[in-house]
Amino acid sequence: MIKPRSRRGGGRPTISDVARKAGVGAITVSRALREPERVSEELRRQIQAAVDELGYVPDPNARALASARAEVFGVLVPSLTNNVFAEVVRGIYDSLSDSPFRIQLGNTHYSGLEEERLLQVFGSQRPAALIVAGIDQTPVSRKLLENAGCPVVQVMETGPDPVDMMVGFSHLDGGRTATEHLIEAGYCRIGFIGARMDPRSQRRLAGYRAAMEAAGLFDPRLVTTTPVPSSVSLGREMFRDALAKVPTLDAVFCNNDDIALGVLFECHRTSILVPKTIGIVGFNDLDMMQVAFPSITSIRTHRYEIGRRAVAMALAAIAGDRPEQRIVDLGFELKRRESTAR
Amino acid sequence: MIKPRSRRGGGRPTISDVARKAGVGAITVSRALREPERVSEELRRQIQAAVDELGYVPDPNARALASARAEVFGVLVPSLTNNVFAEVVRGIYDSLSDSPFRIQLGNTHYSGLEEERLLQVFGSQRPAALIVAGIDQTPVSRKLLENAGCPVVQVMETGPDPVDMMVGFSHLDGGRTATEHLIEAGYCRIGFIGARMDPRSQRRLAGYRAAMEAAGLFDPRLVTTTPVPSSVSLGREMFRDALAKVPTLDAVFCNNDDIALGVLFECHRTSILVPKTIGIVGFNDLDMMQVAFPSITSIRTHRYEIGRRAVAMALAAIAGDRPEQRIVDLGFELKRRESTAR
DNA sequence: GGACAATTTGGTAGCGCTACCATTTTCCGC
DNA sequence: GCGGAAAATGGTAGCGCTACCAAATTGTCC
Numbered sequence: 001m002i003k004p005r006s007r008r009g010g011g012r013p014t015i016s017d018v019a020r021k022a023g024v025g026a027i028t029v030s031r032a033l034r035e036p037e038r039v040s041e042e043l044r045r046q047i048q049a050a051v052d053e054l055g056y057v058p059d060p061n062a063r064a065l066a067s068a069r070a071e072v073f074g075v076l077v078p079s080l081t082n083n084v085f086a087e088v089v090r091g092i093y094d095s096l097s098d099s100p101f102r103i104q105l106g107n108t109h110y111s112g113l114e115e116e117r118l119l120q121v122f123g124s125q126r127p128a129a130l131i132v133a134g135i136d137q138t139p140v141s142r143k144l145l146e147n148a149g150c151p152v153v154q155v156m157e158t159g160p161d162p163v164d165m166m167v168g169f170s171h172l173d174g175g176r177t178a179t180e181h182l183i184e185a186g187y188c189r190i191g192f193i194g195a196r197m198d199p200r201s202q203r204r205l206a207g208y209r210a211a212m213e214a215a216g217l218f219d220p221r222l223v224t225t226t227p228v229p230s231s232v233s234l235g236r237e238m239f240r241d242a243l244a245k246v247p248t249l250d251a252v253f254c255n256n257d258d259i260a261l262g263v264l265f266e267c268h269r270t271s272i273l274v275p276k277t278i279g280i281v282g283f284n285d286l287d288m289m290q291v292a293f294p295s296i297t298s299i300r301t302h303r304y305e306i307g308r309r310a311v312a313m314a315l316a317a318i319a320g321d322r323p324e325q326r327i328v329d330l331g332f333e334l335k336r337r338e339s340t341a342r
Numbered sequence: 343m344i345k346p347r348s349r350r351g352g353g354r355p356t357i358s359d360v361a362r363k364a365g366v367g368a369i370t371v372s373r374a375l376r377e378p379e380r381v382s383e384e385l386r387r388q389i390q391a392a393v394d395e396l397g398y399v400p401d402p403n404a405r406a407l408a409s410a411r412a413e414v415f416g417v418l419v420p421s422l423t424n425n426v427f428a429e430v431v432r433g434i435y436d437s438l439s440d441s442p443f444r445i446q447l448g449n450t451h452y453s454g455l456e457e458e459r460l461l462q463v464f465g466s467q468r469p470a471a472l473i474v475a476g477i478d479q480t481p482v483s484r485k486l487l488e489n490a491g492c493p494v495v496q497v498m499e500t501g502p503d504p505v506d507m508m509v510g511f512s513h514l515d516g517g518r519t520a521t522e523h524l525i526e527a528g529y530c531r532i533g534f535i536g537a538r539m540d541p542r543s544q545r546r547l548a549g550y551r552a553a554m555e556a557a558g559l560f561d562p563r564l565v566t567t568t569p570v571p572s573s574v575s576l577g578r579e580m581f582r583d584a585l586a587k588v589p590t591l592d593a594v595f596c597n598n599d600d601i602a603l604g605v606l607f608e609c610h611r612t613s614i615l616v617p618k619t620i621g622i623v624g625f626n627d628l629d630m631m632q633v634a635f636p637s638i639t640s641i642r643t644h645r646y647e648i649g650r651r652a653v654a655m656a657l658a659a660i661a662g663d664r665p666e667q668r669i670v671d672l673g674f675e676l677k678r679r680e681s682t683a684r
Numbered sequence: 685g686g687a688c689a690a691t692t693t694g695g696t697a698g699c700g701c702t703a704c705c706a707t708t709t710t711c712c713g714c
Numbered sequence: 715g716c717g718g719a720a721a722a723t724g725g726t727a728g729c730g731c732t733a734c735c736a737a738a739t740t741g742t743c744c
Contacts, residue, residue, distance in 0.1 A: 015731065015732095016731095025693065025695075027695080027731095028694070030731070039693085040693090043693085057466040061729090062403075062729070062732090064731090065732090066733080068699070080432045080435060081428040081432050087423060089422050090449070093422060105445065114439075120399065124399040124400065125402055262630075262633055265633050265634055268635035288574035291603075291604055293607045357700065357701065358700085368725095369725080382721090400701080401699085401701070404699070404700035404701040405702075407730065408701040410729070
């Protein structure tokens with residue numbers, strides 16, 4: 001066995017190796033790397049040469065310890081496989097890829113308790129910013145966010161009482177708009193089919209209910225929900241249930257596009273005509289909605305843009321200029337398609 | 343302005359605060375937290391009480407710096423929104439949620455250069471393990487992996503020459519199996535439709551070609567590919583192109599399920615009968631495949647399990663017992679459905 | 685040309701934790 | 715009851731970096 005190197009770290013070049021080679025003080029190297037404009041042209045060149053020659057890469061752990069601030073964005077989403085959050089996360093990643101910030105992604109599994117645990121873990125790293133999905137944090141989580149000592153952006157939804165900043169849209173309005181569209185199209189026995197029923201789904205349901213009540217069409221038997229995670233096959237099953245419960249059903253507003261697709265397939269399978277016999281509206285407007293036959297009406301949401309905007313706001317806050325607009329509503333768009341064109 | 347606290351870190355309790363309160367040495371607290379069995383029952387209790395009372399949370403950055411090892415799994419995937427990788431990542435997250443390990447997720451965007459850059463960044467943190475998608479790393483990436491000084495698991499594919507460990511399956515065999523199934527079902531003008539054409543897609547194509555040549559059916563005009571990222575709408579367009587090129591086409595093996603779904607919808611739209619006029623096979627077997635009408639034959643792959651297995655192997659290696667089986671082939675399964683039931 | 689400010693560079697002292705060793709205490713077996 | 719090993723505890727010295735302040739150098743204005 002070879003005796004371990006005297007240096008515990010394992011012999012990677014350190015900042016003082018670079019400093020020695022460049023003939024400057026260690027702190028100057030540190031500065032040249034972080035605030036190049038504060039170091040003279042000449043030293044900067046020498047230092048860069050030494051860095052390249054030694055293959056020096058700063059140790060983020062040491063950096064974080066010394067500066068009491070890690071170059072990490074903490075991101076908390078309820079699901080990794082749900083395309084909706086995947087798009088938000090992609091927006092976040094793309095916006096951060098050219099920055100020095102790393103991303104710490106946490107999956108809360110739609111659990112408030114898990115969110116608290118992850119917030120605790122993330123907080124212990126002193127992140128540069130925190131991005132969390134939703135606005136329904138537990139009191140404990142909310143406190144953790146308030147005391148995080150960094151910019152916080154709540155995404156996906158807007159609401160009256162941000163911890164710090166918010167980017168999203170109103171799910172209630174989205175649900176209402178979708179339902180009103182069906183009513184205008186002439187449907188009247190309009191069902192709601194919702195899986196998972198997380199807070200955002202609940203608010204879409206509330207929007208549905210508001211629209212239905214305003215039109216005098218609401219009937220609790222039209223609503224079919226389950227806490228089970230959403231999927232295309234679940235959409236099919238729930239549609240069957242809804243139809244068994246209310247055979248006169250003539251349209252469905254679906255919680256999301258997966259459910260809507262399941263409904264469409266079941267209609268095909270049982271030769272129910274869409275949009276003639278049944279109208280279908282989805283939510284989120286995944287790519288497949290416009291390709292489906294018939295194409296499916298849906299509420300287009302700007303997921304990728306939400307991720308990008310959240311990062312932009314956090315970055316601005318880190319840089320010191322808090323945006324005057326702390327709540328950004330990116331809205332949504334009703335995409336009218338064949339599935340509701342009676 | 344209030345004078346900043348004397349302590350730079352911002353006043354969070356440290357290990358020596360705990361030590362003082364519990365009336366022990368700092369190192370004993372450290373041990374009680376990391377190797378409780380090496381500390382007496384009594385001190386352990388005292389220390390735990392002090393930890394709870396102060397709300398002490400260890401600083402992972404300080405820990406990483408002192409021990410030259412961060413409790414981080416680096417995970418590199420080519421896409422965050424592709425459901426296939428999302429499932430793998432979910433398996434990884436679920437397997438690691440009860441461990442002290444954090445996850446650093448990187449998105450390479452299918453770029454070798456980006457992979458190199460991220461490997462460099464990840465490596466600078468001294469991760470506990472590295473999980474990377476694919477087996478086609480650039481020479482630079484491969485060197486970085488070999489020198490990472492931690493267990494490395496390559497996932498999604500198997501191949502002859504692992505950096506360290508591997509979990510996946512043979513995409514070539516998958517492509518061959520899918521194609522052979524179509525041949526057995528009586529199709530003969532079988533097209534291949536592939537988007538993105540990353541290395542895994544290339545190997546599926548190679549499997550297709552092998553099967554077609556073995557049956558004396560291969561014709562280069564049957565192959566339609568594009569480097570454009572895959573989507574349902576792209577599947578529809580490519581199917582149109584393929585049909586325009588070869589009007590006698592009687593089946594398609596699709597690169598993945600999104601493409602297959604696009605093909606199915608286009609068949610509906612143009613009243614092409616499935617499986618009578620056109621047979622369809624997908625790849626990955628997303629949930630929607632069995633719900634589609636007609637249901638779509640696909641190659642079921644075990645994505646979630648790949649993630650779990652990769653973590654299990656890495657964890658074992660960290661614990662010191664390298665598994666005797668360094669290459670794990672989880673295989674795949676042909677799911678025969680209506681879309682090929684002539 | 686001298687007083688003063690602005691710019692550039694460097695030294696010191698930690699950040700919070702653990703590796704490494706030293707020391708103390710406990711437990712054996714005979 | 716005693717030597718020696720094992721178990722339990724502690725002290726010291728960093729890990730690699732940056733905040734904070736001090737010093738040196740340059741520029742500017744009258």
